[in-house]
Amino acid sequence: MVSALPSIDTVWEWLDAVPDPEIPVISLVDLGIIRGVVWEDDKLIVNVTPTYSGCPATSIINLDIETALRGKGIKKLELKRQLSPPWTTDWLSKKGRKALEEYGIAPPQPAGGPAKCPQCGSDNLSRISQFGSTPCKAQWRCDDCLEPFDYFKCI
Amino acid sequence: MTRNEALFQFLLRLGDNTGILSHRVSEWIGHAPVLEEDIALANTALDLIGQTTFWLELAGEVEGKGRTADNLAYLRDAWDYRNLLLVERPNGDFGKTMMRQFLFDAWQSLMLGKLLTSTDPRVAEIAAKASKEVAYHLERSADTVVGLGDGTDESHNRMQAALDDLWDYTGEMFISDEVDEVLAAANIAPKAASLKTEWEELVGHILRDATLTIPDSSYTHKGGKSGVHTEHLGFILADMQFLQRAYPGATW
Known part of the structure; x- marks a missing residue:
């Protein structure tokens, strides 16, 4: 039986609703730290890159991603740390930049x-x-x- | 020495440099001369802790005995640490802390620059991440050295004293040994000595702007890279490792 897995676009939308724990006016997607979302069979793989090497929010961010996706019914989930290419503020979304300024x-x-x-x-x-x-x-x-x-x- | 043995030692050197310097810098938290400097020092220490985690994690992987970054940081004694003696020097006054930071940042920025093209992609990707942070550290420490060196008589004298005290600890950065030979042959890392000229140019230029005089001394304190440390490292570890020593395996 093939169960209907949510589409990759849907998962991105869910992730775009997860706020950054330190700057909650922007989402993790706005911040540009979600580097990839793919299905491997029925397991969802989410690649996350740290902003700064020692950013203490990193573990909270992973926890927030997991909580959000589990809440949407994702059963098999793996978060992978991706270091390369290193995060750059060029990856901040337009929406995110605007939200930062308004904040x-x-x-x-x-x-x-x-x-x-x-x-x-x-x-x-x-x-x-x-x-x-x-x-x-x-x-x-x-x-x-x-x-x-x-x-x-x-x- | 096999390539993996050499790489393990090299990764410990990188991770222990940033780890011990991070601990030293964090000793300032709550004590810096102004709030903004306190925050800047804390953030610098935080970047260095993050880099330490990456290097030691990889060291554990290369060693292949199942040791984590935490195991390596908290459960090795002083003779198994591989950091430069420079980074374990006591903080002294704010100027001395910033002089130590500058001398190290200049070296670290050059080393990471070379590691960007390491044939080991795991090394190259950590270097790419860390080098962006270190460029920022260097900008700040160099500016501060110039500001204080070319400042008042008092700040100038303190910065000159800091340079005089720390200079003999910088030569260790450029002493190549078997670890470097093995890794250089595999294009994983540069020979330590190969960074010397560039470092002297970079540091010389900033120190000139800071109106400071490089001491006329060719003496070099050395030993840290092979585990022979000054008396200071044991005190740092006693503080840093207390919790894991008193309550083995504690987590929270």
Whole structure:
């Protein structure tokens, strides 16, 4: 008997509903860390790449993926860690970048710093620290509205 | 020495360098001069822990005796550690910590750059991941060395003292031995000595900008890469390994 397995597109939709545990306004798919979803017979294989080597959210992310997919009735599931190619902020989705900015986190820019203040839009900015509250962020300040804000580091 | 034996030793060296330096840097948490530096140091330590996990995991796989990254980190004694003596040096003041970080970051960035083309794909993929993080570490540590070196008289003097103290520990990075010979022949890793010229150029350029003088000394403290450590490593391990030694196999 061939049971109807959910399509790969459906699984991607489910994963796109799993929020990043540290920045819950974007999904794991928006973050670009889901690198592959395939069926091997009746087993679902999900490849996940870490953002930063030591990101403490990695194990929570795996747990959240597993919980979400089990909740959708996936019985046989394997999560594989994929290191190569290394994660880059180029993989952030357009939707994710927009959601970050609306939330008050400036999205990554190739120039290496935020384009504008996520609060008032000014480009009169200074860097407070190269690092921030999570491995993927740095701290900046707007010199016009004086609000400090997080910048999503570009790597 | 077989290729796998050499690779195991080499992976321990990489993983122990980042592991011990991570522990040293983490000693600053809650003590750094300003909050932003505290956060930066904690994040640097975190990247280094992640890299340690990758290297030691692979070391365990190459060794083939079923040891995990945790087994290797928490259940080896000092003589089985293979890190450079430089990374076990005490933190000293903030300037000295950043000088040590800079000297190491410069070396690590060059080493990882060479490992990107390793014939062992497992080594190459960890190097690709880590090198992005290390480029960021180097940018920060180099900026800080320049800022403090070319800063006030007080900060300049402290950075010069840090350089004077640490310089004799840098030569160990470039001493090649049988491990390097075996791996270089297989194009898995470069010979240690082959990084020296590039490192001296990179470090020399930043130290000049920092108005600091490289000590006129050719003495080299060595031994870490073969397990002969300074008295400091035992104290680090006593702290780092306490839980697994007192409560073997504890998990949470």
